[in-house]
Amino acid sequence: xxxxxxxQYINGDSVIHxxxxxxxxxxxxxxxxxxxxxxxxxxxxxxLALILGAYALVRIPVKMLLKSxxxxxxxVVFTSVLNMFFVNGDVIFSFWKLSVTRQGLYYAVMxxxxxxxxxxxxxxxxxxxxxxxxxSALELLFMPLxxxxxxxxxxxxxxxxxxxxxxxxxxxxxxxxxxQKSRGANLDTGTFMERIRxxxxxxxxxxxxxxxxxxxxxxxxxxxxYNGGEGRTRMNALKIRRSDCIAVVVFIGFCxxxxxxxxxxx
Amino acid sequence: xxNLIRFDNVSFSYGSNxxxxxxxxxxxxxxxxxVLGYNGSGKSTMAKLINGIxxxxxxxxxxxxxxTSDETKLADIRKTAGMVFQNPDNQIVATIVEEDVAFxxxxxxxxxxxxxxxxxxxxxxxxxxxxxxxxxxKLSGGQKQRVAIAGVLAMQPRxxxxxxxxxxxxxxxxxxxxxxxxxxxxxxxITIVLIxxxxxxxxxxxxxxxxxxxxxxxxxxPKEVFSKKERMISLxxxxxxxxxxxxxxxxxxxxxxxxxxxxxxxxxxLLEIKETTD
Numbered sequence: 001x002x003x004x005x006x007x008q009y010i011n012g013d014s015v016i017h018x019x020x021x022x023x024x025x026x027x028x029x030x031x032x033x034x035x036x037x038x039x040x041x042x043x044x045x046x047x048l049a050l051i052l053g054a055y056a057l058v059r060i061p062v063k064m065l066l067k068s069x070x071x072x073x074x075x076v077v078f079t080s081v082l083n084m085f086f087v088n089g090d091v092i093f094s095f096w097k098l099s100v101t102r103q104g105l106y107y108a109v110m111x112x113x114x115x116x117x118x119x120x121x122x123x124x125x126x127x128x129x130x131x132x133x134x135x136s137a138l139e140l141l142f143m144p145l146x147x148x149x150x151x152x153x154x155x156x157x158x159x160x161x162x163x164x165x166x167x168x169x170x171x172x173x174x175x176x177x178x179x180q181k182s183r184g185a186n187l188d189t190g191t192f193m194e195r196i197r198x199x200x201x202x203x204x205x206x207x208x209x210x211x212x213x214x215x216x217x218x219x220x221x222x223x224x225x226y227n228g229g230e231g232r233t234r235m236n237a238l239k240i241r242r243s244d245c246i247a248v249v250v251f252i253g254f255c256x257x258x259x260x261x262x263x264x265x266x
Numbered sequence: 267x268x269n270l271i272r273f274d275n276v277s278f279s280y281g282s283n284x285x286x287x288x289x290x291x292x293x294x295x296x297x298x299x300x301v302l303g304y305n306g307s308g309k310s311t312m313a314k315l316i317n318g319i320x321x322x323x324x325x326x327x328x329x330x331x332x333x334t335s336d337e338t339k340l341a342d343i344r345k346t347a348g349m350v351f352q353n354p355d356n357q358i359v360a361t362i363v364e365e366d367v368a369f370x371x372x373x374x375x376x377x378x379x380x381x382x383x384x385x386x387x388x389x390x391x392x393x394x395x396x397x398x399x400x401x402x403x404k405l406s407g408g409q410k411q412r413v414a415i416a417g418v419l420a421m422q423p424r425x426x427x428x429x430x431x432x433x434x435x436x437x438x439x440x441x442x443x444x445x446x447x448x449x450x451x452x453x454x455x456i457t458i459v460l461i462x463x464x465x466x467x468x469x470x471x472x473x474x475x476x477x478x479x480x481x482x483x484x485x486x487x488p489k490e491v492f493s494k495k496e497r498m499i500s501l502x503x504x505x506x507x508x509x510x511x512x513x514x515x516x517x518x519x520x521x522x523x524x525x526x527x528x529x530x531x532x533x534x535x536l537l538e539i540k541e542t543t544d
Contacts, residue, residue, distance in 0.1 A: 132361055164361045167403040213356045220357035223317060223349040224370035224417060225341050231375040235368040235382055 010127045014058040015247070021129050021137035023244045027251050028125045034255045035117050039262060041106065044113040046258045051120045060127055068123050069116060076115050080108035131163045136238060153229020161217070169210060176205050270295040270425055270457050271316055271347070276325035277480075278311055285311045287480040289325070295424065298451045298458045300468035300488075303477035304502035309461045312477065313429045316459065317347045330424070345374065347425040348418030352433050354410035358402045363394065363413055366402060370421045381420075388419040391454070392446050408439020412446055419450070425457035426450065433463060444470065465492070465506040469527040476501055489525040508532050 016024065031051070038044050055065060089103030129137070139156035146152050180201050181187060187198050271293040278286040286308045293299055303309045314320040315327050318334040329347050332339040348370075351357050360366040367388050371381045389398055392412040402410055411431055418426055428447065432440040444467055450456045460471060468474050474491045476484035478501050484491050492498065492505045495513060504510070505527075512526040512535075521539065526532050 130361075132365065160360060164359060164402070167401070168355055171403070216351060216353060216356035217359070219319060220349075220351055220414075221359060221369075222319065223344055224359075224421065225344050225373040226369070227341075227373070232372050233375050233378055233381065234372055235365070235378055235385060237378050 009130050010058075010060060010064075012058060012128070014128070015243070016054060016058050016124070016128045018243065019128075019247055020238055020240050020244045021133035022141055022238060023240070023247060024125055024129055025134070025137045025141065027248065028121055030252065030255060031121045032118060034258065035114050035121070037259060038114075041109055041113070043258055043262045044110060044117070046261060047117050048113060048120075050254050050258065051117055051124065054124055055120070058124070058128060060124075064127075065120060065123065069119060072115060072119055076112050079115075080112050083108040083111060132160070135159045135163070136234070140238060151229075153232070157229070165210075165213070168213075169206065172209060173202065173206055176202050268295055269293065270297075270330055271459075272328040273312075273315070274326045274328065276315060276322040276327055278308075278315060278320065279323050285480050286315075286322075286477075289480075289482060291475065291482060291485075293425075293457060293459065295457055296451075296455045298448075298470070298472045299460070300471035300474045301459065301461045301477065302463075302465075302468055302474060302503055303483075307477040307502075308480045309477055310429055313349065313427045313459065313461055316425075316427055317344050317349055319349075341374070345421050346423055347427060348421050348423035350411070350414050350418055350426060350428045350431050352430040354407060354414050354434070357414045358410060358417070361401055363400050363402060363405075364389065364398045366413060367416045367420050370417060374421065384420045384422065385416075388416040391419055391450065392416045393442075406439060407435045408442050411435060411439065411443050415443070415446060415450075423456065425459065427459040427461075429461045430463060431460075432467065440464075465504060466508070466528075469506045469509075476503065478502070488527050492527045493525045 031047075035044075035047060038047060052062075055062070084100050084104045084107075085098045087101055087104035087107050089101035091099045091101055092105065093100055125134075135156050138159075139152055142150065142152045142155075177187065185198060185201060187195065187202075189195075190198065269292045271291075273289045273291040276286060276289040277284065289312065301309050301312065311320060315322055315334065316329065318327075318340050321335050327334045329343045332343050332346075334340075334343055358366050359369050364385055367385045368381050371384050376384070389395060392415050394409060394412055394416065397405060397409060397413075402413060405413065415426070415428075415431075426447075431447075432443050435443060447458055447460065448470060451458045458471075460467065462468055469488045469492065471488060474484065474486065474488050475482055476491065483501055484494075484497070492509050495505050495509070498505050505513070508529045508531075509527050512522055512532055513524070516522050516524065522532075522535050526535060
């Protein structure tokens with residue numbers, strides 16, 4: 001458990017890696033919106049080509065992408081099959097009480113493509129951004145909301161600390177589990193309910209220790225003059241550069257072309 | 267040298283439990299002070315009183331002339347007297363070493379370019395240049411503790427208070443951390459207040475203060491303090507192993523000084539004896 005990677009960041013130096021994380025985040029959102037605007041399969045295929053192009057830029061092997069798609073295949077298949085059978089329209093073939101319609105088939109393909117693109121798009125964001133980058137991007141993007149009283153700085157700090165302590169607490173869980181096992185705790189066998197109950201002696205020490213850590217951390221932060229976000233500066237302040245603007249223009253251009261291509265074929 | 271920290275008849279109680287009683291103590295600028303005492307003698311409480319984490323129930327604590335109970339001065343006091351705790355895991359805030367070192371100067375609102383310089387300096391001072399971009403959880407205990415020291419160093423404090431910084435480290439980590447502490451004191455002239463359980467660490471200080479039942483029981487140079495073995499034992503402590511060894515050698519008729527507290531001193535003394543007998 002010690003080697004767990006936070007998120008799925010892949011170290012690299014591609015054009016996309018070098019973008020401001022805010023831009024990466026916004027472009028991902030734009031892409032997701034695009035996926036929900038598109039109505040036809042050819043357009044969807046273009047959208048898929050767009051994201052695959054981005055993967056090529058980052059030089060992430062397709063194998064990796066396929067691996068991240070794996071867990072959602074059952075869901076895609078399941079919903080596609082349901083759609084195939086339950087959308088009314090021109091029947092292509094039928095057996096028993098079920099019939100497959102042309103519209104159903106179309107819809108199923110659309111849906112599968114959309115889900116695949118969604119996952120590929122959002123994965124690209126996490127492949128190319130460290131959790132820290134994402135946190136500071138979110139912090140800056142939500143900064144205007146401090147005016148209506150949302151404690152954006154504090155929330156970002158909480159997120160950073162959560163990320164920082166995930167590996168520490170995982171390690172601790174390992175230790176507690178080993179300690180309880182060495183005293184005869186049975187964690188791996190028994191009915192579902194028994195196993196859930198067996199978690200109590202792990203969770204309670206874990207919580208106690210987490211609170212103790214939180215206490216000490218708060219003290220250490222106070223000693224280092226932390227008093228909320230006010231007047232804080234950042235060492236690695238994010239800056240929008242020209243390359244970021246170019247990326248936005250190019251990406252939005254592609255998206256518009258894809259949307260427009262639907263109009264032409266109509 | 268002037269006084270950087272002054273305890274003026276300080277008492278402190280947790281509820282009805284009196285932890286410190288009538289402490290009068292002055293710590294000079296540039297001094298390396300070790301604080302000893304058995305568990306519960308008030309060592310950690312004393313440390314927390316210095317930078318205003320705790321406020322005295324009676325009396326006053328002054329840091330560079332600033333009263334720690336003056337809230338408007340709190341940031342300045344904490345900037346002057348940084349603090350490092352026992353468990354390195356619980357004082358590292360960020361997920362990358364350099365980000366963590368930058369935490370304090372960021373809080374102080376320092377200009378990004380200046381932060382960069384301070385962070386690089388601090389990381390160099392603790393010898394972690396190779397781990398600038400690493401995740402803290404991938405470092406060893408000794409390395410993490412040095413990150414914590416760098417994090418305090420980036421505030422450019424005049425004094426660093428270390429509360430049992432080596433208690434959770436292996437021997438190698440301990441000697442590296444002690445090396446860093448001594449170097450900061452000697453080369454950068456930073457005042458060090460080291461709270462410790464290890465007598466051999468205390469032997470490296472300029473002065474030792476021993477707390478017992480909330481009072482200053484001993485206050486003197488390591489040689490003065492450690493030459494009184496019976497007194498040390500009555501205070502629930504011991505003398506450094508090398509002093510103990512020296513005292514046994516003396517008991518067995520070898521002509522040595524009683525105030526040997528560092529291994530190198532014993533080696534020199536024994537070599538001297540060897541030369542005269544040769």
